[in-house]
Amino acid sequence: MTKDLYQVVWIMVLITLVLFGSTARADAQSLSGLYKQVNHSVVVVHTVEKQMSQKKRDGLVSAEGLGSGVLVSADGKVLTASHVVHTADAVGVEFWNGQIIPARVIASAPEADVALLQLDMVPDEVSPAELGDSDHVEIGEEVFVIGNPYGLGRTLTAGYVSARHRPKNGSGDQTSLEMLQTDAAINMGNSGGPMFDMEGKVVGIASRILSQSGGFEGLGFVVTSNVAKRMLLEEQSFWAGLTSFLLTDELAQVFNLPQTAGLLVQQVAEGSPAAKLGLHQGQSPATVNDKNFLVGGDIILEMEGVQITGDRAFADQVHLILNQLQAGSTFDVKVYRAGQIVELSTTL
Template identity: 40%
Template sequence: MKHLILLTILLLPNVLFGQSLSNLYKKVSPSVVVIEAKEKVENTDGKVSYMGSQGSGVLISDQGEILTAAHVVNNAENITVIFHDGQKFPAKVVRLATVTDVALIKLVYYDKNYPVAELGDSDVADVGDDIFIIGAPFGLEYSLSKGIISGKSVEKTRMEGFTFAEFFQTDAAINHGNSGGPMFNMKGEVIGLVSYIVSESGGFDGIGFAATINVTKQLVVDSDKRRWTGINGVLVDQELARLLNVPQPGGILIQSVVALSPAYMADLIGGNVPFYKDDQKISIGGDIILAVNDIPIVSEDNIIAFFKSILIKDEEALNSFKLKILRGGKVMEVILRFPENR
């Protein structure tokens, strides 16, 4: 009899935890969405095809605003958001920060019938805390995985300690399709967005990362100072600059431009000729950005100087950027304008 009582006491916390997690899942899962993104791909022969991908996201306002991972939507020409009841809505990118892999998208129209997730405080979360993740790994929609916060990494720029990347490490299972999905604490609050995994097998090896919600809010929710351009580009180093006859030791080589984006409206051109450098495939033949608002893009210091300059400018000054570009061996200027209704 004593052994039976002891066994019951030992098992009771696990039973209660299971019920708590089950109840939390039922409460918060309706705010989680599946995101389908279609990217236009132009082949070397001029033929155009569309490549589809799937990710996850979470509804954060009754205005139809959704947080997801930047890499899910950055190059998407068409974005479709699917709720738990199967309802589908088109969406557009509002703001995006690739360095932290977070994005804010907004439904084109919305009937406000779905619960909004509560955003927590990731600063108070600590290593060892229990968390759970909801997403669509391998297309298995609204899958639940649980684990702990295994670590926390913070990266800062040199401009007055400005944090531009902060991630939770976790052992909760993360796979393709989980990207952009919410990480919840045991109060049912969102404290992170799933970003990427570190793997030798190609699958989940127990090490995944999620961008913290506080930095996400700072970069794409609470700030109007970060814009989505529709540009997919790579930094040009000195060696690549020499190979491409760039008249300065750096720049941004445009790989592709999303249709109907600000970059598209500015007639910027992406590359369509495959080129291999250090086993990395890039596309050349597109525009190369040499300067933004007269700040040359030649080094990390210059890029930081540009971001620091836009952080202190007023709202009106952020409605457009002046770009100096290299196209077909000629240097020219274009204006990149952003819509007012962001």
């Protein structure tokens, strides 16, 4: 190699290093700037709900829970994951400055794992995040997540959109319950937190991970912002405030049901429509055919005149009926309680 050619090569190497370093610094500054831009809209969600004690003789006890969320409106609406708040007896939303504001669940879609909270008030100098159009998010696009993993609030993780998933056996509107897969780290406590694109817009709500170890292994899933917007802000999915276990076939016979299927009530949130109905929740853990659930609660036979069945058509029908309920509407259920059929009703 001649001296002149050697000098040219070195000059090219130096230019490459300078350009690469400048790009890396620009990317880091961009991500840092975006974090500062949206951080105050991200919240920690504190919950209190009844859970089965590890000491079974103690029965149900109050337990605290943690999740994440994001403020999406100036009037105090917060998006989070349904599994974080769906059966919570009390909810508090903590902002960046440590201020905790009481909140209530106003909509929940457990099938999509998204829920909407309403704050009692909105702190000063807090701006809501902007919802992006998740239909335009492409595989390979850079994204970042802010949340509360393991209670370590305001944690940022970055990565890429790895895939887009839609249910294979959906029907009707359920086919649009899509999720984005990401390698941005998501751990316990991140649930309900926002995933942002590189414009600082919310394109997903953290839902779950696939893991063999219990920690993050590169497979995280978020519900798309368009699904959350449609189900919570446009349709206002009905929040009943209960979880249940479907009894069919052999299990229906074990519980001596007067029909082929029923919903065994598991948990009921205080102040929810389910609580106002007077539904009794499960009291004792049981295992039947390797299935774990709580027994001792009511078994729902009908909701709004629709008999419980084990097929998909029933689920879609009840979903439609419940989402049409308005304030002032009556909510009626028929339950099987201690061998008797009991009719319950409340005004929403």
